[in-house]
Amino acid sequence: MEIDVKINGKNVHMEVSPEEFLSEALRRYGFLSIRRGCDTSSCGLCTVWVEEKPVLSCSVPAPRVEGKNVTTIEGLEEEARKFAEFLTKEGGEQCGYCSPGFIMTVLAMKKELKDPGEEEINHYLKGNLCRCSGYQSQLRAIKKYLGVDEHESGK
Numbered sequence: 001m002e003i004d005v006k007i008n009g010k011n012v013h014m015e016v017s018p019e020e021f022l023s024e025a026l027r028r029y030g031f032l033s034i035r036r037g038c039d040t041s042s043c044g045l046c047t048v049w050v051e052e053k054p055v056l057s058c059s060v061p062a063p064r065v066e067g068k069n070v071t072t073i074e075g076l077e078e079e080a081r082k083f084a085e086f087l088t089k090e091g092g093e094q095c096g097y098c099s100p101g102f103i104m105t106v107l108a109m110k111k112e113l114k115d116p117g118e119e120e121i122n123h124y125l126k127g128n129l130c131r132c133s134g135y136q137s138q139l140r141a142i143k144k145y146l147g148v149d150e151h152e153s154g155k
């Protein structure tokens with residue numbers, strides 16, 4: 001079947017099968033930042049935005065984004081680079097495999113949460129797994145990026 005989608009602000013005409021998931025379709029159309037880990041909505045590697053909200057693209061049937069706005073990290077390069085600098089400085093970037101999905105979630109959090117505390121940040125990130133960083137360095141990077149260091153608890 002054929003669908004029209006706006007991806008990173010550009011109209012894209014896609015041919016997808018009814019059983020295909022968005023992660024697969026986006027990769028087929030060259031959006032190779034989309035990583036796939038579990039394919040069962042458990043790791044967050046495949047996070048993209050649909051209508052500005054983070055979704056796990058491995059669990060969204062591709063036909064369902066007909067007429068919608070989809071954003072991948074390719075469409076947020078400048079903002080992603082800015083956050084990646086914080087991540088690198090704090091040692092939160094290790095193998096980098098989880099980074100595209102993780103960064104998409106952090107950028108969505110920045111838009112959605114005003115002045116979040118540590119608990120809120122952790123809650124927002126609960127769907128994004130990372131095998132390398134142990135999460136503390138990522139948390140430090142996020143707090144600095146959001147400018148919420150004053151919420152650091154127990155220090």
Ligand code: FES
Pocket residue numbers: 035036037038039040041042043044045046047056057058059
């Ligand atoms: S690949 Fe989508 S959540 Fe793991």
Ligand code: FES
Pocket residue numbers: 092093094095096097098099129130131132133
């Ligand atoms: S940095 Fe390696 S999985 Fe997150």
